Amino acid sequence: xxxxxxxxxxxxxxxxxxxxxxxRAGAKVTVIDENEQPGGQLFKQIHKFFGSGVHRAGTRGVxxxxxxxxxxxxxxxxxxxxxxxxxxxPGKRLGLICGDHTEEPASxxxxxxxxxxxxxxxxxxxxxxxxxxxxxTQTLININRVLPxxxxxxxxxxxxxxxxxxxxxxxxxxxxxxxEGLPYIGGYGVHASKVRRAGVPILTSxxxxxxxxxxxxxxxxxxxxxxxxxxxxxTEEVLEVDTICLAVGLSPLAELAWMAGCRxxxxxxxxxxxxxxxxxxxxxxxxxxxxxxxxxxxxASTAMEEGRLAGLSAxxxxxxxxxxxxxxxxxxxxxxxxxxRIGSFGGGRAIAKRELLRATCKK
Amino acid sequence: xxxxxxxxxxxxxxxxxxxxKVDGAAVxxxxxxxxxxxxxxxxxxxxxxxxxRREPRGVFCALGRCTDCMMIVNGQPNVRTCVTxxxxxxxxxxxxxxxxxxxxxxxxxxxx
Numbered sequence: 001x002x003x004x005x006x007x008x009x010x011x012x013x014x015x016x017x018x019x020x021x022x023x024r025a026g027a028k029v030t031v032i033d034e035n036e037q038p039g040g041q042l043f044k045q046i047h048k049f050f051g052s053g054v055h056r057a058g059t060r061g062v063x064x065x066x067x068x069x070x071x072x073x074x075x076x077x078x079x080x081x082x083x084x085x086x087x088x089x090p091g092k093r094l095g096l097i098c099g100d101h102t103e104e105p106a107s108x109x110x111x112x113x114x115x116x117x118x119x120x121x122x123x124x125x126x127x128x129x130x131x132x133x134x135x136x137t138q139t140l141i142n143i144n145r146v147l148p149x150x151x152x153x154x155x156x157x158x159x160x161x162x163x164x165x166x167x168x169x170x171x172x173x174x175x176x177x178x179x180e181g182l183p184y185i186g187g188y189g190v191h192a193s194k195v196r197r198a199g200v201p202i203l204t205s206x207x208x209x210x211x212x213x214x215x216x217x218x219x220x221x222x223x224x225x226x227x228x229x230x231x232x233x234x235t236e237e238v239l240e241v242d243t244i245c246l247a248v249g250l251s252p253l254a255e256l257a258w259m260a261g262c263r264x265x266x267x268x269x270x271x272x273x274x275x276x277x278x279x280x281x282x283x284x285x286x287x288x289x290x291x292x293x294x295x296x297x298x299x300a301s302t303a304m305e306e307g308r309l310a311g312l313s314a315x316x317x318x319x320x321x322x323x324x325x326x327x328x329x330x331x332x333x334x335x336x337x338x339x340x341r342i343g344s345f346g347g348g349r350a351i352a353k354r355e356l357l358r359a360t361c362k363k
Numbered sequence: 364x365x366x367x368x369x370x371x372x373x374x375x376x377x378x379x380x381x382x383x384k385v386d387g388a389a390v391x392x393x394x395x396x397x398x399x400x401x402x403x404x405x406x407x408x409x410x411x412x413x414x415x416r417r418e419p420r421g422v423f424c425a426l427g428r429c430t431d432c433m434m435i436v437n438g439q440p441n442v443r444t445c446v447t448x449x450x451x452x453x454x455x456x457x458x459x460x461x462x463x464x465x466x467x468x469x470x471x472x473x474x475x
Contacts, residue, residue: 034446046371060371127418130421133425136426170369170370
């Protein structure tokens, strides 16, 4: 089928959406993914998505993942699994590890959709087996279908903490409590209500002080915090748990973008250091696009829309779409993106994304 | 512990049953599942010990990122068990330090 014109790194929500758009326009697209299965984190999202009908609200993430893979196949996207992209070199050359050998293919366009990694939280005992990311817990229970423990403490009451708590209950585990350092719950009210109805207390202005146990987690010590984030004397409480899940945010997985030499901006609302990009998702380097959580931590629906933008722009740059056709399609996608970035959560991200655009203009 | 029945995902699909040899003991697994999944299902939580302080480590990110779940698989150290598929007859050992089992003690050149 000839040489690939576009390499997409990461076969999750953003990468797959980008590949589908570009391939439908006629480009030869290869998706690189280090896992056995493409789909990224979609297959562990067993809850229904939010948004409106065009964003497929009410559909569970797993189904959206299945549909994406089918569309990619129909569009003729080539997928290389179990392949690690370890580097990126001048001349848009990727470094790939494919089992027992390496390859360094060059292509006119690279779309980076590497996603995010979970933030950790350091406290005495945090390295004990039994302390893990909330996303790790979600992978274990919803993909691997095994329970990491019988009774957990969740740290963080953002959407990830709330959703994974509920999914732990669905999987048959017990959750002793959710502690949240902030004086309020960060996630959606509907998720908070669900876990409260199930009997899980959400303790705001609380933190985990330490994990204790011989070889693995046997208990967690939590405490209330004052307005200066210091533990309040005599509020320590011991919880008998064997698992502590950390839901304390995500950071863009940006190593390849750094290595490529993309310019970055520090935007806390988007998860920290984010590669600067324009309205077409092109980074500060010509021909290198970014999309999804790498381009700022949001969620799967925005990731897919950003992927579509990158895919359309890449196809346009290669001459597969006329400027008019591409622009008309991109306007539709940008309108859907704007609709996803409203309200108390999306609003801040919309402002941060505009700052990124301003940073791009100054290049 | 395995989740056999799930209110959203339904029953776990039946897959080919295989056996792993973990630190000499037989551990049941399903063909192709992550090695770490089979070990957690069997109740194991400690996957390796760090080089300097011999501290226990287990699954932390389950995504192939953090390397806390590395073990020795078929003689090869530093295998990320959370993203490595289980195959019948695999020999798996708890890893101590950077390279190997208890025999490795060159602490000066290692760090945790």
